[in-house]
Amino acid sequence: MATKPFAIIAGVGPGTGASIARRFAKSYPIVVLARNPANYQGVVDEINSTGGQATGISTDLSDSAGVKSAFEQIKSQFSGATLAAAVFNSGGGFVRKPFLELTEEEFGGGFESQGKGAFNFAQHVLPLFNPTATEHPPTLIFTGATASLKGSANFASFAAGKFALRALAQSLAREFGPKGIHVAHVIIDGVIDIPRTKGWVFEKEDAKLDPGAIAESYWHLHTQPRTTFGFELDLRPYVERW
Amino acid sequence: MATKPFAIIAGVGPGTGASIARRFAKSYPIVVLARNPANYQGVVDEINSTGGQATGISTDLSDSAGVKSAFEQIKSQFSGATLAAAVFNSGGGFVRKPFLELTEEEFGGGFESQGKGAFNFAQHVLPLFNPTATEHPPTLIFTGATASLKGSANFASFAAGKFALRALAQSLAREFGPKGIHVAHVIIDGVIDIPRTKGWVFEKEDAKLDPGAIAESYWHLHTQPRTTFGFELDLRPYVERW
Amino acid sequence: MATKPFAIIAGVGPGTGASIARRFAKSYPIVVLARNPANYQGVVDEINSTGGQATGISTDLSDSAGVKSAFEQIKSQFSGATLAAAVFNSGGGFVRKPFLELTEEEFGGGFESQGKGAFNFAQHVLPLFNPTATEHPPTLIFTGATASLKGSANFASFAAGKFALRALAQSLAREFGPKGIHVAHVIIDGVIDIPRTKGWVFEKEDAKLDPGAIAESYWHLHTQPRTTFGFELDLRPYVERW
Amino acid sequence: MATKPFAIIAGVGPGTGASIARRFAKSYPIVVLARNPANYQGVVDEINSTGGQATGISTDLSDSAGVKSAFEQIKSQFSGATLAAAVFNSGGGFVRKPFLELTEEEFGGGFESQGKGAFNFAQHVLPLFNPTATEHPPTLIFTGATASLKGSANFASFAAGKFALRALAQSLAREFGPKGIHVAHVIIDGVIDIPRTKGWVFEKEDAKLDPGAIAESYWHLHTQPRTTFGFELDLRPYVERW
Numbered sequence: 007m008a009t010k011p012f013a014i015i016a017g018v019g020p021g022t023g024a025s026i027a028r029r030f031a032k033s034y035p036i037v038v039l040a041r042n043p044a045n046y047q048g049v050v051d052e053i054n055s056t057g058g059q060a061t062g063i064s065t066d067l068s069d070s071a072g073v074k075s076a077f078e079q080i081k082s083q084f085s086g087a088t089l090a091a092a093v094f095n096s097g098g099g100f101v102r103k104p105f106l107e108l109t110e111e112e113f114g115g116g117f118e119s120q121g122k123g124a125f126n127f128a129q130h131v132l133p134l135f136n137p138t139a140t141e142h143p144p145t146l147i148f149t150g151a152t153a154s155l156k157g158s159a160n161f162a163s164f165a166a167g168k169f170a171l172r173a174l175a176q177s178l179a180r181e182f183g184p185k186g187i188h189v190a191h192v193i194i195d196g197v198i199d200i201p202r203t204k205g206w207v208f209e210k211e212d213a214k215l216d217p218g219a220i221a222e223s224y225w226h227l228h229t230q231p232r233t234t235f236g237f238e239l240d241l242r243p244y245v246e247r248w
Numbered sequence: 249m250a251t252k253p254f255a256i257i258a259g260v261g262p263g264t265g266a267s268i269a270r271r272f273a274k275s276y277p278i279v280v281l282a283r284n285p286a287n288y289q290g291v292v293d294e295i296n297s298t299g300g301q302a303t304g305i306s307t308d309l310s311d312s313a314g315v316k317s318a319f320e321q322i323k324s325q326f327s328g329a330t331l332a333a334a335v336f337n338s339g340g341g342f343v344r345k346p347f348l349e350l351t352e353e354e355f356g357g358g359f360e361s362q363g364k365g366a367f368n369f370a371q372h373v374l375p376l377f378n379p380t381a382t383e384h385p386p387t388l389i390f391t392g393a394t395a396s397l398k399g400s401a402n403f404a405s406f407a408a409g410k411f412a413l414r415a416l417a418q419s420l421a422r423e424f425g426p427k428g429i430h431v432a433h434v435i436i437d438g439v440i441d442i443p444r445t446k447g448w449v450f451e452k453e454d455a456k457l458d459p460g461a462i463a464e465s466y467w468h469l470h471t472q473p474r475t476t477f478g479f480e481l482d483l484r485p486y487v488e489r490w
Numbered sequence: 491m492a493t494k495p496f497a498i499i500a501g502v503g504p505g506t507g508a509s510i511a512r513r514f515a516k517s518y519p520i521v522v523l524a525r526n527p528a529n530y531q532g533v534v535d536e537i538n539s540t541g542g543q544a545t546g547i548s549t550d551l552s553d554s555a556g557v558k559s560a561f562e563q564i565k566s567q568f569s570g571a572t573l574a575a576a577v578f579n580s581g582g583g584f585v586r587k588p589f590l591e592l593t594e595e596e597f598g599g600g601f602e603s604q605g606k607g608a609f610n611f612a613q614h615v616l617p618l619f620n621p622t623a624t625e626h627p628p629t630l631i632f633t634g635a636t637a638s639l640k641g642s643a644n645f646a647s648f649a650a651g652k653f654a655l656r657a658l659a660q661s662l663a664r665e666f667g668p669k670g671i672h673v674a675h676v677i678i679d680g681v682i683d684i685p686r687t688k689g690w691v692f693e694k695e696d697a698k699l700d701p702g703a704i705a706e707s708y709w710h711l712h713t714q715p716r717t718t719f720g721f722e723l724d725l726r727p728y729v730e731r732w
Numbered sequence: 733m734a735t736k737p738f739a740i741i742a743g744v745g746p747g748t749g750a751s752i753a754r755r756f757a758k759s760y761p762i763v764v765l766a767r768n769p770a771n772y773q774g775v776v777d778e779i780n781s782t783g784g785q786a787t788g789i790s791t792d793l794s795d796s797a798g799v800k801s802a803f804e805q806i807k808s809q810f811s812g813a814t815l816a817a818a819v820f821n822s823g824g825g826f827v828r829k830p831f832l833e834l835t836e837e838e839f840g841g842g843f844e845s846q847g848k849g850a851f852n853f854a855q856h857v858l859p860l861f862n863p864t865a866t867e868h869p870p871t872l873i874f875t876g877a878t879a880s881l882k883g884s885a886n887f888a889s890f891a892a893g894k895f896a897l898r899a900l901a902q903s904l905a906r907e908f909g910p911k912g913i914h915v916a917h918v919i920i921d922g923v924i925d926i927p928r929t930k931g932w933v934f935e936k937e938d939a940k941l942d943p944g945a946i947a948e949s950y951w952h953l954h955t956q957p958r959t960t961f962g963f964e965l966d967l968r969p970y971v972e973r974w
Contacts, residue, residue, distance in 0.1 A: 070352045105423055106374060110312050113367045117359045121408050125355045132348060143970070157418030165415035166363050173407035176399030181347055183970045184936075199959070210910075212959045219960035226952040232970040233925070233938045234945035239965045244869070244909045244958040385728070425728045426694075441717070452668075454717045461718035468710040474728040475683070475696045476703035481723045486627070486667045486716040554836050589907055590858060594796050597851045601843045605892050609839045616832060641902030649899035650847050657891035660883030665831055 010035060011088045011140045014080065016067055016127050017096030021200030022149065024049040025217035026093050027060065029225050034090055035059035037080055041066050067096055067123035077130040089134035091145040091228050094127050096120070100163040108163060116167025124148060124171050128178060137186030145188040145228040148175045152195045179237055188235050190227045194220065195242040210245045252277060253330045253382045256322065258309055258369050259338030263442030264391065266291040267459035268335050269302065271467050276332055277301035279322055283308050309338055309365035319372040331376035333387040333470050336369050338362070342405040350405060358409025366390060366413050370420060379428030386428075387470040390417045392435040421479055430477050432469045436462065437484040452487045494519060495572045495624045498564065500551055500611050501580030505684030506633065508533040509701035510577050511544065513709050518574055519543035521564055525550050551580055551607035561614040573618035575629040575712050580607050584648040592647060600651025608632060608655050612662060621670030628670075629712040632659045634677040663721055672719050674711045678704065679726040694729045736761060737814045737866045740806065742793055742853050743822030747926030748875065750775040751943035752819050753786065755951050760816055761785035763806055767792050793822055793849035803856040815860035817871040817954050820853050822846070826890040834889060842893025850874060850897050854904060863912030870912075871954040874901045876919040905963050914961050916953045920946065921968040936971045
């Protein structure tokens with residue numbers, strides 16, 4: 007029977023999610039969730055082969071039945087253990103288009119991914135927290151974006167999803183904070199340095215967010231005591247215009 | 249063939265929607281949309297019997313097929329006329345509950361009503377606007393709420409919907425403003441004085457928002473020239489704490 | 491003895507202030523305040539020669555002794571009358587510079603003008619209001635700017651002043667709103683079409699805010715009943731990027 | 733000749749400032765600034781007697797001549813060394829009062845302390861930074877408060893000062909960020925657990941912010957690489973209503 011507190015990272019590809027997984031895996035056995043196993047297999051193998059403990063589960067967070075089944079697997083594997091931290095880092099699900107070219111499904115995709123996905127994730131992780139059982143207060147962190155604060159032209163789908171996610175994060179922080187659960191929202195404002203953005207060239211060096219540094223901030227938020235919970239932190243490269 | 253510019257008010261019950269309908273009916277033939285004809289029949293009859301011109305159409309804005317059919321009826325009735333203004337004032341669709349008691353459908357209800365409903369409405373009204381054909385720039389106004397800016401405990405569904413609506417409004421303002429279309433978002437922060445809140449008693453008099461005064465502010469926004477578009481206005485009773 | 495309600499407009503030059511003065515002069519005798527009589531003499535003469543009633547008083551709002559003396563003159567002239575509305579529209583007092591080139595006095599200039607000037611103005615107008623004596627609730631409106639919400643590079647002085655002004659406006663709205671006094675803050679986000687910006691050419695026409703349209707929005711805010719006070723409205727040209 | 737990078741903490745009393753001083757003293761020789769030596773002497777002695785290195789200098793940050801003289805002393809003592817981090821944590825300088833009872837001086841006190849004080853501090857520390865000479869990017873952190881975002885009734889002086897401070901922080905972040913200097917703003921939203929608030933009793937335990945935990949967040953911000961600068965973080969106790 008596992009008893010060590012563990013962590014769950016949802017939305018793990020080769021970028022931020024993998025770095026957050028690596029960071030939390032230094033202290034906890036971790037579960038990573040992603041639609042496509044190809045997205046998490048690399049980091050799962052890496053963690054397991056370097057002294058950590060990681061499990062990958064393939065699931066689509068916007069599909070409530072699938073999420074339920076994924077968490078039954080988690081509860082069975084970690085029966086007797088407490089959840090120490092959970093990170094919702096899912097992306098995707100939206101398109102960038104002139105508004106009149108958007109289909110209803112495309113517009114709704116932002117909310118499916120960010121609103122409904124985060125809802126399903128939160129519904130399952132919150133009951134696994136136990137504020138008196140872990141070293142640090144149990145922590146639920148959501149990943150936001152520039153579009154969490156600004157609805158730009160052609161970004162209706164993404165902004166609607168990210169605004170909704172921020173609303174959810176605020177609502178959960180206000181409901182579960184007083185129960186000793188730390189809910190936080192991190193706004194990533196800029197391009198992240200991941201394989202997909204490798205070729206994006208900027209005038210100045212170091213112009214992309216470092217996933218490892220993002221992960222350190224998530225870890226810092228996790229370690230805050232309940233006297234001093236951070237709710238929102240915005241991260242951007244030094245040269246970013248904002 | 250109708251040629252006078254007309255207006256469409258979506259979400260018309262006995263409160264704000266009816267007052268907005270009355271106000272815009274002073275200058276335009278109007279169409280009012282609501283799910284339940286009982287909600288708009290009174291104001292439609294009142295306007296038609298006092299020298300105005302009003303048509304009620306029953307439709308559920310979150311149902312794209314229904315909205316399409318409603319707009320075919322509108323386009324047929326107002327063939328040759330230009331749309332001067334459109335107001336999205338739909339409410340409802342959400343429940344107030346502790347988060348862990350919310351079903352996925354209940355959580356999604358806020359977005360269905362406020363996100364998808366507003367999307368369907370905007371998709372149909374924007375192509376009917378013609379910035380060079382009307383006295384005032386064509387205007388699309390969305391009704392927000394306290395929950396547009398703050399995700400309170402137990403309000404995850406409503407706040408997610410209202411945050412998403414605000415994201416959509418910002419995105420449309422930034423895309424369609426430069427085309428001469430005025431998109432605005434009004435934050436109603438307080439209890440509105442409508443039949444449903446008749447019995448709600450406050451310590452001080454005049455503590456509820458007056459739907460007629462709200463309607464005057466919508467009309468004011470509509471009359472602004474394109475040099476001077478207002479995007480966001482917050483309205484609250486003088487005694488409201490904020 | 492004058493008994494008709496009157497209005498005071500502070501910060502009157504050939505642009506927004508003059509337009510606000512003209513608009514409020516349609517309903518009230520007005521007093522205009524500016525440091526330099528050359529700034530207000532034109533609009534004062536124009537109003538007086540077209541059926542209105544206007545008085546200009548030269549004063550520097552950041553100088554408390556001068557403001558006191560100006561208001562003694564006002565109280566003597568309008569003895570027995572009630573103040574219906576007051577607008578703080580002062581500008582200037584700041585420089586745009588790299589931070590390390592700013593002197594302490596230059597940095598403080600933004601606050602002198604916007605913070606201290608607004609303080610002195612509010613201290614004198616608030617006691618002249620009587621919520622039961624005028625048709626519309628007595629109204630105090632402050633003019634904000636893009637820099638009310640964003641501290642841009644090289645704008646430390648101006649942004650510090652405008653942020654402080656917005657803080658003051660919020661604090662007064664929360665203290666005096668419940669007493670029936672309407673305090674509002676208007677954010678002017680863009681270039682205003684005034685003599686000084688005549689030569690500024692934009693790619694599209696109508697790209698500058700129209701002072702007359704700004705004035706209409708101030709008047710609209712003034713006419714709101716206490717059930718439905720607007721606190722903040724942002725105004726910008728349709729082509730403005732934001 | 734000192735060559736080790738050092739840090740300066742301004743506004744050091746027995747609470748947050750002392751904790752920040754202790755935290756940064758683990759890595760750097762530090763200078764602490766406060767008006768009254770009694771406020772910093774304890775923490776200076778404590779640091780010096782436990783293996784650290786601390787110097788206290790008495791100065792009033794709103795007095796530019798005094799600040800200049802303090803920095804001459806610092807530059808002489810740390811000649812040859814680079815400044816690694818600077819924290820502006822000054823408080824005080826304001827009164828809480830109904831607006832009409834505020835004197836001009838009392839109203840201006842918030843800006844004197846928070847606006848002008850921060851200006852003087854920033855003017856002197858920014859030229860001492862060298863982005864290529866220290867392990868972590870040179871960091872300037874400002875301490876904000878609830879009143880940085882909200883102007884409450886009776887808080888005109890404090891809110892005007894804290895809004896102005898936030899404007900300054902934003903302006904500096906946008907000007908100096910691209911030069912590799914990390915400027916951040918931390919919003920302390922709640923009562924801090926310091927000697928002065930010892931007797932304040934709350935219904936729940938741990939209801940006050942822990943100065944040590946605040947200091948850890950400041951240190952975390954300092955260690956962020958330039959790819960991933962955090963600008964704003966809000967900290968509050970788990971039971972705080974917001």
